[in-house]
Amino acid sequence: MKLIINNLTKSYGLNTVLDGINFEFESGKIYGLVGKNGVGKTTFFHCLNGMTQKNGGDALLAMDDHCAQPLSPGNVGFIESTPVLPEFLTGREFIQFLIDIQENPETFSIDGLFDLVDLSREDQEKLLKTYSHGMKNKIQFLTLFICNSPVLFLDEPLTSLDVVAASDIKKIILKMKKDHIIIFSTHILQLAADLCDDLVILHDKKLTLLDNNMLRDKNFEEKLINLLKDGEHDEICESCF
Numbered sequence: 001m002k003l004i005i006n007n008l009t010k011s012y013g014l015n016t017v018l019d020g021i022n023f024e025f026e027s028g029k030i031y032g033l034v035g036k037n038g039v040g041k042t043t044f045f046h047c048l049n050g051m052t053q054k055n056g057g058d059a060l061l062a063m064d065d066h067c068a069q070p071l072s073p074g075n076v077g078f079i080e081s082t083p084v085l086p087e088f089l090t091g092r093e094f095i096q097f098l099i100d101i102q103e104n105p106e107t108f109s110i111d112g113l114f115d116l117v118d119l120s121r122e123d124q125e126k127l128l129k130t131y132s133h134g135m136k137n138k139i140q141f142l143t144l145f146i147c148n149s150p151v152l153f154l155d156e157p158l159t160s161l162d163v164v165a166a167s168d169i170k171k172i173i174l175k176m177k178k179d180h181i182i183i184f185s186t187h188i189l190q191l192a193a194d195l196c197d198d199l200v201i202l203h204d205k206k207l208t209l210l211d212n213n214m215l216r217d218k219n220f221e222e223k224l225i226n227l228l229k230d231g232e233h234d235e236i237c238e239s240c241f
């Protein structure tokens with residue numbers, strides 16, 4: 001399975017954030033998306049999942065042995081850096097609702113799902129509006145498991161999770177990579193190095209794939225920081241390492 005992005009362009013007024021991005025992501029890999037604050041990582045996700053209108057370009061999803069089709073919001077599972085959930089429901093009510101609207105609700109165990117993210121029964125019964133950021137993130141992860149969309153965009157997904165939940169979720173992400181396309185943005189370079197097969201840099205309105213061997217370079221963090229500093233390099237390329 002492949003996600004093929006052609007000439008993706010997005011501007012907010014005169015501020016061009018993404019300028020003719022061409023890229024192919026494939027299943028079986030976890031892609032880390034890194035870039036400085038305000039460079040356009042969230043915008044990139046929003047353009048692809050239909051939450052923001054792009055100015056040009058398209059995204060196609062090619063299932064194995066099938067022709068590529070336009071990527072639709074229904075193909076995308078999304079973890080937002082600032083979770084938006086129905087605040088008037090309890091966590092358990094929301095997850096039960098999501099299960100109930102699936103084609104085969106009987107295949108899900110709500111208690112099994114909550115065990116995955118280690119959320120107590122007491123917390124499950126609280127209104128979502130009272131949840132901490134990390135608790136909301138756990139609920140967002142459950143929506144991914146239930147909807148099982150082929151393409152997963154994770155916008156800084158692990159930063160607010162406690163160490164136990166982060167470790168459990170990392171294991172689950174690793175299991176899911178075989179049959180999903182997973183792109184996650186992070187500012188934690190150690191996390192990118194631990195979890196990702198490939199690192200993609202958003203810089204100067206374009207995406208650049210770094211050779212995955214670079215992730216194992218012992219000076220990787222220092223080199224990447226230098227590359228991303230303003231004015232030190234006009235263009236990032238694999239040979240920069």
Ligand SMILES: Nc1ncnc2c1ncn2[C@@H]1O[C@H](COP(=O)(O)OP(=O)(O)OP(=O)(O)O)[C@@H](O)[C@H]1O
Nearest residue numbers: 012015017035036037038039040041042043044081
């Ligand atoms: N709705 C909007 N209207 C106008 N400008 C916007 C809007 N959303 C984002 N921007 C601008 O687009 C640029 C990219 O923002 P975006 O949130 O995508 O960056 P980011 O890489 O996700 O940042 P961070 O790492 O800080 O979360 C910034 O200059 C931001 O000010």
